[in-house]
Amino acid sequence: MNNDESSRGWLAERLLPGGTEPDPRFTLANERTFLAWIRTSLAFLAGGIALEAFALDLFNEDFRRGLAAFIIGVGLLIALGAGVRWLRVEHRMRQRKPLPLPLIVPLLGLGSALAAATILVVLALE
């Protein structure tokens, strides 16, 4: 196990202080999980942009803009949450502590459900 703290970068020292390096496999698994969340976030960004760009005649303009901003906002929060979650998991692994609960999971569920339900209701009313 490499505990040579001096070889770590400034940012790593600052954001992940103390503890010992976890199993490299866990570090890589945490990295892949982060990337999966980032791709989820990117899908929301693309979805929001697409709603605003392709659904021009489908909805009332204010509604469309608001919903697009909401969907992009969910993507933005998921991206930030992915970064925070990666840090927290890495930190707990360094301290040999149990992993934290993923708060971005309910965010993902609620965000998608809300966006989908709103579109359904508006389409049904028109």
Next chain:
Amino acid sequence: MPDAPAPPPTPTYHGDPGLQPERTILSWGRTMLSITVVGAVFLRWLPHYGGWMVGLAVAAAVVALSIYVTQRVRYRRQAGGIREEALQADVVAIIGTTAAVAVLGVLGILAVLTTTP
């Protein structure tokens, strides 16, 4: 941006039957493609929101390119980390990617809410 597929990983022996470095590199590759796609979708806004959408697409392409050019180094680092049983978390890449996607999101929201098509 003409994205070539991720470069074939340098055959560095790491002895991990779970092929963790390979899977992680592919995961970065998929993320790189997703960022490129989001950048390209921004171009669809070009007629409504004007020229700075090209800036967003270019910015996304630069982020994707920076992932592409660091893939080989990343694989070597990760394979070496598995071999040596000691791998330092890549804080810079993670924070950088988070920040880049967050900035794309903020600019996207600003474009939707502030520009009159």
